[in-house]
Amino acid sequence: MTHFNDLIDGYRRFRTADYRRQHERWAQLAEGQSPKVMVIACSDSRVEPSQIFDTLPGEIFVVRNVANLVPPFESDGGRHGVSAALEFAVTKLEVEEVVVLGHGMCGGAHAALTEMFQDSPPGDGGFVHAWVSLLDEARDRVKAKYGTGPAATREMELETVRTSIRNLRTFPFVPARETAGRLTIRGAYFAISDGVLHLMDEDGDFRPA
Amino acid sequence: MTHFNDLIDGYRRFRTADYRRQHERWAQLAEGQSPKVMVIACSDSRVEPSQIFDTLPGEIFVVRNVANLVPPFESDGGRHGVSAALEFAVTKLEVEEVVVLGHGMCGGAHAALTEMFQDSPPGDGGFVHAWVSLLDEARDRVKAKYGTGPAATREMELETVRTSIRNLRTFPFVPARETAGRLTIRGAYFAISDGVLHLMDEDGDFRPA
Amino acid sequence: MTHFNDLIDGYRRFRTADYRRQHERWAQLAEGQSPKVMVIACSDSRVEPSQIFDTLPGEIFVVRNVANLVPPFESDGGRHGVSAALEFAVTKLEVEEVVVLGHGMCGGAHAALTEMFQDSPPGDGGFVHAWVSLLDEARDRVKAKYGTGPAATREMELETVRTSIRNLRTFPFVPARETAGRLTIRGAYFAISDGVLHLMDEDGDFRPA
Amino acid sequence: MTHFNDLIDGYRRFRTADYRRQHERWAQLAEGQSPKVMVIACSDSRVEPSQIFDTLPGEIFVVRNVANLVPPFESDGGRHGVSAALEFAVTKLEVEEVVVLGHGMCGGAHAALTEMFQDSPPGDGGFVHAWVSLLDEARDRVKAKYGTGPAATREMELETVRTSIRNLRTFPFVPARETAGRLTIRGAYFAISDGVLHLMDEDGDFRPA
Numbered sequence: 001m002t003h004f005n006d007l008i009d010g011y012r013r014f015r016t017a018d019y020r021r022q023h024e025r026w027a028q029l030a031e032g033q034s035p036k037v038m039v040i041a042c043s044d045s046r047v048e049p050s051q052i053f054d055t056l057p058g059e060i061f062v063v064r065n066v067a068n069l070v071p072p073f074e075s076d077g078g079r080h081g082v083s084a085a086l087e088f089a090v091t092k093l094e095v096e097e098v099v100v101l102g103h104g105m106c107g108g109a110h111a112a113l114t115e116m117f118q119d120s121p122p123g124d125g126g127f128v129h130a131w132v133s134l135l136d137e138a139r140d141r142v143k144a145k146y147g148t149g150p151a152a153t154r155e156m157e158l159e160t161v162r163t164s165i166r167n168l169r170t171f172p173f174v175p176a177r178e179t180a181g182r183l184t185i186r187g188a189y190f191a192i193s194d195g196v197l198h199l200m201d202e203d204g205d206f207r208p209a
Numbered sequence: 210m211t212h213f214n215d216l217i218d219g220y221r222r223f224r225t226a227d228y229r230r231q232h233e234r235w236a237q238l239a240e241g242q243s244p245k246v247m248v249i250a251c252s253d254s255r256v257e258p259s260q261i262f263d264t265l266p267g268e269i270f271v272v273r274n275v276a277n278l279v280p281p282f283e284s285d286g287g288r289h290g291v292s293a294a295l296e297f298a299v300t301k302l303e304v305e306e307v308v309v310l311g312h313g314m315c316g317g318a319h320a321a322l323t324e325m326f327q328d329s330p331p332g333d334g335g336f337v338h339a340w341v342s343l344l345d346e347a348r349d350r351v352k353a354k355y356g357t358g359p360a361a362t363r364e365m366e367l368e369t370v371r372t373s374i375r376n377l378r379t380f381p382f383v384p385a386r387e388t389a390g391r392l393t394i395r396g397a398y399f400a401i402s403d404g405v406l407h408l409m410d411e412d413g414d415f416r417p418a
Numbered sequence: 419m420t421h422f423n424d425l426i427d428g429y430r431r432f433r434t435a436d437y438r439r440q441h442e443r444w445a446q447l448a449e450g451q452s453p454k455v456m457v458i459a460c461s462d463s464r465v466e467p468s469q470i471f472d473t474l475p476g477e478i479f480v481v482r483n484v485a486n487l488v489p490p491f492e493s494d495g496g497r498h499g500v501s502a503a504l505e506f507a508v509t510k511l512e513v514e515e516v517v518v519l520g521h522g523m524c525g526g527a528h529a530a531l532t533e534m535f536q537d538s539p540p541g542d543g544g545f546v547h548a549w550v551s552l553l554d555e556a557r558d559r560v561k562a563k564y565g566t567g568p569a570a571t572r573e574m575e576l577e578t579v580r581t582s583i584r585n586l587r588t589f590p591f592v593p594a595r596e597t598a599g600r601l602t603i604r605g606a607y608f609a610i611s612d613g614v615l616h617l618m619d620e621d622g623d624f625r626p627a
Numbered sequence: 628m629t630h631f632n633d634l635i636d637g638y639r640r641f642r643t644a645d646y647r648r649q650h651e652r653w654a655q656l657a658e659g660q661s662p663k664v665m666v667i668a669c670s671d672s673r674v675e676p677s678q679i680f681d682t683l684p685g686e687i688f689v690v691r692n693v694a695n696l697v698p699p700f701e702s703d704g705g706r707h708g709v710s711a712a713l714e715f716a717v718t719k720l721e722v723e724e725v726v727v728l729g730h731g732m733c734g735g736a737h738a739a740l741t742e743m744f745q746d747s748p749p750g751d752g753g754f755v756h757a758w759v760s761l762l763d764e765a766r767d768r769v770k771a772k773y774g775t776g777p778a779a780t781r782e783m784e785l786e787t788v789r790t791s792i793r794n795l796r797t798f799p800f801v802p803a804r805e806t807a808g809r810l811t812i813r814g815a816y817f818a819i820s821d822g823v824l825h826l827m828d829e830d831g832d833f834r835p836a
Contacts, residue, residue, distance in 0.1 A: 428681030
């Protein structure tokens with residue numbers, strides 16, 4: 001079982017190895033970051049973008065939340081964490097690609113499909129229920145077409161990617177940059193059961209990379 | 210410059226090396242996740258928890274957003290991404306530790322201290338401004354005591370950790386579990402300039418690990 | 419500059435990371451080794467088979483000496499280090515492949531081509547001179563055809579592989595197993611200047627992998 | 628089971644990751660090598676110095692043979708592989724430390740202790756027998772004191788280190804440099820059963836690092 005003291009051990013390894021070995025890289029990173037890719041992934045402990053994509057420090061700007069969700073553009077002055085990160089990455093850092101990474105065995109997608117926390121108060125599932133309500137429309141489509149079995153589960157997980165990408169495009173600065181050829185949106189899905197990465201094509205279909 | 214095709218190359222390395230080599234681990238992870246630690250970190254491309262703590266797949270449940278912020282408990286039925294992740298990690302996965310990891314050269318902390326996006330519309334800095342408003346009280350304290358120089362910048366970055374931890378404890382299930390000895394809250398700060406990790410003590414002071 | 423104390427630091431990283439992470443593998447290795455490949459490489463600090471081939475503990479049985487040389491079969495009762503390792507790997511461990519790995523900028527090949535240590539006493543170059551005398555015939559062929567320029571240097575380096583493979587086959591148990599389809603001999607060359615691995619074909623020609 | 632094609636896969640990982648990531652280092656190495664440490668280790672697939680010491684390309688000059696043995700200085704003009712490597716590393720590369728690394732479950736030490744290949748012809752154990760005859764004196768001491776049980780096995784393995792270090796010092800240039808403070812000889816032992824590295828002190832005793 002890994003606890004915080006194990007993380008400190010890990011930090012010591014990082015300091016004596018990776019950090020020392022990549023001192024040129026870290027010296028550059030101390031000047032500032034200039035990632036070209038933003039990744040929106042799930043908080044699931046098994047879906048670590050830097051591990052699945054074997055990246056180095058400074059290469060990807062990362063947002064992680066339950067079910068890798070992007071809410072739609074809302075100019076209500078409210079606190080929107082994903083919107084803030086997206087705005088910063090695309091309009092300030094000017095990343096050239098945004099990748100939405102879904103995955104198998106997603107607890108958030110499961111909660112959306114089953115509505116298991118429908119009657120749960122905030123603090124006992126209610127927050128998860130409210131958050132995955134972003135998937136309500138998708139869920140209705142999925143249940144109508146696939147019911148609630150394994151096929152529906154997989155489809156629901158793929159819908160987290162399609163829904164987030166749809167919402168990404170409600171932010172005016174996204175389609176504007178896509179049209180100008182300065183930004184590309186990617187969809188991907190990591191199947192935990194067999195460790196295979198799938199890529200989404202223009203039609204929203206996923207195929208093994 | 211790393212782009213999506215480089216990430217795909219990285220995935221192929223992951224498949225032929227890490228995934229193959231840790232097949233026992235991945236076989237277990239395919240059964241489910243049971244991380245004992247949740248990490249709340251910044252989206253900054255240089256602050257990758259799994260790299261700084263040298264962790265393995267399945268070891269840490271991760272939330273990443275601008276300035277590693279946790280909003281306070283709000284039972285307004287709204288969509289709260291961090292609250293959903295926190296609720297899921299603590300009450301469903303029952304993690305035993307929550308680590309808030311701040312870092313140096315934080316764009317979010319900078320935006321909070323300088324209020325640089327004060328008059329920016331949503332889509333051009335407005336979302337960042339609204340998001341970091343979670344740091345308004347802290348900013349006022351910092352400016353009153355340190356002004357706006359380098360010392361203020363560092364203090365503002367440390368305040369992102371202290372503020373998030375303060376807000377974490379507004380979720381009833383957090384102090385309840387802390388009292389029961391089932392949950393521990395940790396504060397940490399990664400100084401990008403020299404790669405040194407600092408740990409927060411009970412008084413909220415940070416010292417090199 | 420890496421010294422022994424740095425190696426001890428490296429060992430501590432190995433203990434807290436690789437060793438712990440691959441405990442199943444190490445538990446198996448504690449039962450015994452059963453590598454399927456033997457690699458004969460140079461002692462050069464830049465030509466580490468486990469790094470170039472990204473192998474794991476237990477995967478390759480390795481001999482390393484100056485210029486990755488294999489002396490011919492000699493039943494004179496003398497102490498033959500390479501012969502002992504080859505005999506043990508092929509007839510006791512029953513490896514299925516033997517790889518001879520040459521490389522660019524090889525000091526041993528250079529000494530063979532230039533005969534720079536021709537008049538040096540043992541302890542000041544004489545041992546190297548005597549050792550690379552295994553390449554005398556090859557050197558004569560190379561100089562006759564390529565002179566002593568860069569082309570000759572590369573050819574001399576490739577000859578270290580061809581010569582060792584020729585000598586490998588003077589050990590009766592090698593051709594016997596090759597004929598029986600139980601052993602395969604491979605030739606490879608790592609060009610340090612550009613980091614490209616070349617593989618030797620049946621004709622003794624080398625092409626990028 | 629790892630075969631040559633797996634090594635080629637490993638090479639592709641090396642090319643797209645380590646080589647690319649450490650291009651500054653490789654650019655320097657393309658100029659020449661200047662390791663400060665020479666390691667003499669066993670060919671055993673489980674005792675990879677670069678893995679146990681977590682080293683980088685260019686850091687250690689490595690000799691590997693059965694039982695990490697160093698024959699004594701012999702100026703008979705014969706082909707002495709270890710002598711050539713030692714001469715090159717110490718007098719040409721001017722390494723500052725030579726580490727002899729022994730290990731547990733060593734087949735060579737076992738052969739020396741049991742004399743199992745005493746009557747075996749070259750090609751069926753005879754080469755190993757002749758090679759480990761370097762340990763004859765040590766074996767007699769060990770058997771006289773410990774018999775042939777587990778304690779004797781461990782002692783025999785430690786003797787491979789002590790014997791090699793004793794022989795190292797028969798090369799005039801070794802004690803000369805030790806006296807001048809330009810060279811240090813180290814003894815170490817890796818216990819495969821529990822993965823613990825032991826270091827040898829001045830008295831030839833080994834203790835966990």
